Amino acid sequence: MDFINFYFLPGIVLGSIYALGAIGVSLVFGILRFANFSHGELMLIGAYITYSLLHFTGLHPLAVLPIAMIFTGVVALGIDHVFYRPFRTSKATIVIVASFGVALMARSAVQIIWGVDPVSYSPGQIQKPIVLFDSLRIFSKHIWIVSCAIVLMLTIHVILTYTKTGKAMRAMSDSTELARLTGIETEKIVRATWLLGAALAASAGVFLAWDTHLHTMMGFYMLLPMFAAAILGGIGQPYGAMVGGLVIGLAEELSSYPWIGGEPLLPPAYKGGVAFAVMVMMLIWRPSGLFRGRVF
Amino acid sequence: MPVLELNNVSGGYGEVDILHGVSLQIARGELVVVIGPNGAGKSTAMKAVFGLLRLSGGTINLDGEDITGMEPAQVVRKGVCYVPQTNNVFPTLSVEENLEMGAYIREDDFRPRLQEIYQIFPPLREKRKQKVGFLSGGQRQMVAMGKALMLEPRILLLDEPTAGLSPIYRNQIFDIVKEINDSGIPILMVEQNAKQSLAVADRGYVLVDGQNRTDGKGLDLLNDPEIAEMFLGG
Amino acid sequence: MDSSQAYGYFLYFVSLMTMGGIYAIMSLGLNIQWGFTGLFNVGIAGFFAIGAYVAALLTTAESAYHLGGFGLPVAVGLIAAMAVTGVISWLVGLLCIRLRSDYLAIATIGIGEIFRLILKNEIWATNGARGISKIPLPFETLAEPWNKICFMLLVLGIVTLLYFMIERARLAPWGRLMTAIRENEHSARAAGKNVERFRIEAFIFGSVLMGLAGGLTAHYMKFIGPGATEPLTTTFLVWVMLIAGGSGNNRGAILGAFLMWAIWSFSEVLTGRLPPELAIKAAYFRIFLIGLLLQVVLQRYAGGILPERRLASVIPDHGTSK
Structure with missing residues (x-):
C-alpha cells in the first residue's frame, strides 16, 4: 500500500501536471518550430497571478484558475507579438535565443513583483487525506488536480479533433508552407496555439503550486521534464505529450521506490535527473518519440 | 480575355534569376501544359503566380486583375488553387x-x-x-x-501531378485531369511526361532556360519533330 | 582623490580585467560553438562548474570536508579541468549532435541540472552547499597587489593566446568548413564532409574553454560553491556578451565580454548603494534589463558591435535547385 500511497499516486499527480505543460511545448514546437525555453515561465506567471487573486478574493484556487489561464494566454500573445513575431521567417535558432532571453525577463519580472521567497496558496493548513479501504490514502486536492487535468486534456482533444481552428493547427504542424498555400491564416493559428499552450501552462503551474508551494525557480525546473515529456511523446503530437508527461511523472516518483532491498533505487534528491535520463534514452533509441513525432 | 496571363515574368530565389521573361496565357476552359527540360523554370513559373518567388519584372493578371506579387493567402482567396509537386x-x-x-x-x-x-x-x-x-x-x-x-477554383495549377507514380496511376491521374477540365475548370499543368500530357492538353508551352521556346496546340507540338527530338525521346 | 582611494580604483580595475578576461574565454568558447558552427549550448554554467570543481578538488590541500585535496600544481588542475569538460562534452555531443540545435540546447540544460544535483547532494565529495574553500591562487606568495596583477596578466595572456589560435583555426579550412556547415548543412554533407565529426569537435573545443574559465575562476575566487552553477548569470551573461559583441567574430566575442562584464559590474556597484529592500529588487531588474538588451540586439543589431566577416565558403554553393 505504501507503493500506491507514496509513489504511484504522487506520480500520477505530477505526471498530469507535466502533461499539461508538455502539450503546450509540443504544440509550439510543432507549429512555430522552435523549442520554447520560456514555457516554464508561463507556468510561473499563471501560478503567481493565481496567488495574487487568492490573496485579494479569498476564493478557492480552482475558482480563480480560469482567470489566471486567460491572463497568461494574453501575456503569451503579448510576448509573441513583441519578441517572437519579428523572427517568424528567421532561422529557428534565433528564436530559441530570444525565448531564452524572454524566460529570463519573465522570471525577473516575477521576482521584482512578487519577491523571491517561496509562498504557499494555503499557508499553515495541513490537509488530512481521505482514507479508503482502511489503507488507501488520497488527498482531496490530488483528486481535484487529476480530474481537472483530465477535463483540460479532453477539451484539448475536442478542440484539435472537431474544430476548424484545431484541425488547422494540426495541418500547420504538418506543413506551414502548405497551410499558407491552402489559405489558412497562419498568424491566427499561431495566436490560437499561444492561447492554448499558455492556458495549459498556467493550469500546470497552479496545480503544482497548489500541490507543493510556489517559488520563482519553478518554471526553470519544470522545463526539463516538460521537454522530456514532449520528446518522449513525439514533437508536435499533443497526445504523445500527455502520455509522455505521465510517464515522466511516474518515472520520477517511482525511481525512489525501494525496488531492490530496502534502499530507494535512486536517492530522492536525484529525481530531477530521471526526466533527463529518460529523454536521453529516447533520443538514442527513437528520436521521433513514442507517437512518431517530427525530428528536426 | 485569358483567365490567367503571365507577361514577360522574370525572377528567382535569392540573387539569381531563374525566369528570364516567361509569358503564358490560359483561356477560359483550357487545359494548358508546360513542358521543358530539367531546370527550365517550369515549376518556378507556377510559383511566380502564387507569390512564392522574388519577381524582378513582368506582370501576372487574373481575369484582367493585376495579381503580381500577391501573398499566397491572397492568391488563394482570388480563386487560384495550386497543387505543389511534393x-x-x-x-x-x-x-x-x-x-x-x-x-x-x-x-x-x-x-x-x-x-x-x-x-x-x-x-x-x-x-x-x-x-x-x-x-x-x-x-x-x-x-x-x-x-x-x-x-x-477559377483556375487550377498542377505541378507535375504524375511524378513518381506507377503507369496505372499516371493514366488515372491524366484521365481525372481531363475530367476536371471538362467540367469547366481551366488548368495549367507542369509535366515531365510530355507525350501523355500534350495528348490531353489543348495547348502547350515549351520553356528552355527560363524563356519561352515555342508554343502551340497540344497535338501540333506532339507532332513537331524538333520537340519530339528534344523531349519525347525521338 | 587621495592615494588609497586611487589604489582602490586600481584594484577594482584589475578585478574587472581579470573577470572580464575569464568571461572572454567563455565567450570565445561559445563563439566556436554558436558563432562558427551554430551549436546551441545553454549549459555553459554546467561546463564552467565542472572545470571549477575539478580544478578545486585537485589543487587544494587535503581536507576532511570534501573529496581529493591532492595539492597538485595549478597548471595540472587547469589541464585536468579542461580534459574532464572535454570528455563530458564529447559524450553529450555523441548523443545530440546529429539532431537539430533545439535538442542539443535541451540536453545541455539537462547536463547542467544533473551536475547541479550532484554538487548539492554528494556532500562527501563537494562539501555540498558550503562549497570548497582555500583553493590556491597562483602567484599567492607575491605581495599585494602584484599577485592580483600577475593573475590578471595570466588571464589576459591566455585570452590573447586563444584569440590567435582560434583566429587561425577560423581562417583555416577547419573554420571555413564550420561556417559552411552552419550555413548549409545539406551541401556540406553532399560534398562528402563528416558533418557530425566536425560539429562534435567544435562542441568539445568550445566546452573545454568553458571548463578552463571555470578552473581559473575557482583559483581567482579561492572558493567555489554550488552558486557557481547558477544557470542564469553565467550562461546568460556569456550569451549576451557574444551576441552583443558580434557572433562569429572573435574580436567581437572578446569586446562583448569585457564590455558586458563592465556594465554588469558597474550596475552591481550602483544597485549595491540602494537601501537593502530596493537593492534586492534592483538586482532582478538588472537581469531584466540584460534580457531586454539581448532582445534589442537580436532585433535591431543582429550582427552585434563587430559583425562577422564572411569568408568565401570552401564548399561550392549548389544553390537551390528549381
Whole structure:
C-alpha cells in the first residue's frame, strides 16, 4: 500500500501536471518550430497571478484558475507579438535565443513583483487525506488536480479533433508552407496555439503550486521534464505529450521506490535527473518519440 | 480575355534569376501544359503566380486583375488553387480533414462539395477516415487535387501531378485531369511526361532556360519533330 | 582623490580585467560553438562548474570536508579541468549532435541540472552547499597587489593566446568548413564532409574553454560553491556578451565580454548603494534589463558591435535547385 500511497499516486499527480505543460511545448514546437525555453515561465506567471487573486478574493484556487489561464494566454500573445513575431521567417535558432532571453525577463519580472521567497496558496493548513479501504490514502486536492487535468486534456482533444481552428493547427504542424498555400491564416493559428499552450501552462503551474508551494525557480525546473515529456511523446503530437508527461511523472516518483532491498533505487534528491535520463534514452533509441513525432 | 496571363515574368530565389521573361496565357476552359527540360523554370513559373518567388519584372493578371506579387493567402482567396509537386497533403490529417482544410476559406457549407469530390475520386470516399500519410502515392495525389478542388477554383495549377507514380496511376491521374477540365475548370499543368500530357492538353508551352521556346496546340507540338527530338525521346 | 582611494580604483580595475578576461574565454568558447558552427549550448554554467570543481578538488590541500585535496600544481588542475569538460562534452555531443540545435540546447540544460544535483547532494565529495574553500591562487606568495596583477596578466595572456589560435583555426579550412556547415548543412554533407565529426569537435573545443574559465575562476575566487552553477548569470551573461559583441567574430566575442562584464559590474556597484529592500529588487531588474538588451540586439543589431566577416565558403554553393 505504501507503493500506491507514496509513489504511484504522487506520480500520477505530477505526471498530469507535466502533461499539461508538455502539450503546450509540443504544440509550439510543432507549429512555430522552435523549442520554447520560456514555457516554464508561463507556468510561473499563471501560478503567481493565481496567488495574487487568492490573496485579494479569498476564493478557492480552482475558482480563480480560469482567470489566471486567460491572463497568461494574453501575456503569451503579448510576448509573441513583441519578441517572437519579428523572427517568424528567421532561422529557428534565433528564436530559441530570444525565448531564452524572454524566460529570463519573465522570471525577473516575477521576482521584482512578487519577491523571491517561496509562498504557499494555503499557508499553515495541513490537509488530512481521505482514507479508503482502511489503507488507501488520497488527498482531496490530488483528486481535484487529476480530474481537472483530465477535463483540460479532453477539451484539448475536442478542440484539435472537431474544430476548424484545431484541425488547422494540426495541418500547420504538418506543413506551414502548405497551410499558407491552402489559405489558412497562419498568424491566427499561431495566436490560437499561444492561447492554448499558455492556458495549459498556467493550469500546470497552479496545480503544482497548489500541490507543493510556489517559488520563482519553478518554471526553470519544470522545463526539463516538460521537454522530456514532449520528446518522449513525439514533437508536435499533443497526445504523445500527455502520455509522455505521465510517464515522466511516474518515472520520477517511482525511481525512489525501494525496488531492490530496502534502499530507494535512486536517492530522492536525484529525481530531477530521471526526466533527463529518460529523454536521453529516447533520443538514442527513437528520436521521433513514442507517437512518431517530427525530428528536426 | 485569358483567365490567367503571365507577361514577360522574370525572377528567382535569392540573387539569381531563374525566369528570364516567361509569358503564358490560359483561356477560359483550357487545359494548358508546360513542358521543358530539367531546370527550365517550369515549376518556378507556377510559383511566380502564387507569390512564392522574388519577381524582378513582368506582370501576372487574373481575369484582367493585376495579381503580381500577391501573398499566397491572397492568391488563394482570388480563386487560384495550386497543387505543389511534393509536400502537397497534410500527412497526419485524415483524407476528409485534408479536404476540409482545402475548404478552409469557404464561408458556406462545404459538405455538398465534399460529396462531389468523392464522386470524382471514389477511392477517397472509402479511405476518408484514414491518415493521408498511410496512403499510396497515387491516392495522395488524389487527395492533393481534391483538396485544391474544394474551393471550386477559377483556375487550377498542377505541378507535375504524375511524378513518381506507377503507369496505372499516371493514366488515372491524366484521365481525372481531363475530367476536371471538362467540367469547366481551366488548368495549367507542369509535366515531365510530355507525350501523355500534350495528348490531353489543348495547348502547350515549351520553356528552355527560363524563356519561352515555342508554343502551340497540344497535338501540333506532339507532332513537331524538333520537340519530339528534344523531349519525347525521338 | 587621495592615494588609497586611487589604489582602490586600481584594484577594482584589475578585478574587472581579470573577470572580464575569464568571461572572454567563455565567450570565445561559445563563439566556436554558436558563432562558427551554430551549436546551441545553454549549459555553459554546467561546463564552467565542472572545470571549477575539478580544478578545486585537485589543487587544494587535503581536507576532511570534501573529496581529493591532492595539492597538485595549478597548471595540472587547469589541464585536468579542461580534459574532464572535454570528455563530458564529447559524450553529450555523441548523443545530440546529429539532431537539430533545439535538442542539443535541451540536453545541455539537462547536463547542467544533473551536475547541479550532484554538487548539492554528494556532500562527501563537494562539501555540498558550503562549497570548497582555500583553493590556491597562483602567484599567492607575491605581495599585494602584484599577485592580483600577475593573475590578471595570466588571464589576459591566455585570452590573447586563444584569440590567435582560434583566429587561425577560423581562417583555416577547419573554420571555413564550420561556417559552411552552419550555413548549409545539406551541401556540406553532399560534398562528402563528416558533418557530425566536425560539429562534435567544435562542441568539445568550445566546452573545454568553458571548463578552463571555470578552473581559473575557482583559483581567482579561492572558493567555489554550488552558486557557481547558477544557470542564469553565467550562461546568460556569456550569451549576451557574444551576441552583443558580434557572433562569429572573435574580436567581437572578446569586446562583448569585457564590455558586458563592465556594465554588469558597474550596475552591481550602483544597485549595491540602494537601501537593502530596493537593492534586492534592483538586482532582478538588472537581469531584466540584460534580457531586454539581448532582445534589442537580436532585433535591431543582429550582427552585434563587430559583425562577422564572411569568408568565401570552401564548399561550392549548389544553390537551390528549381
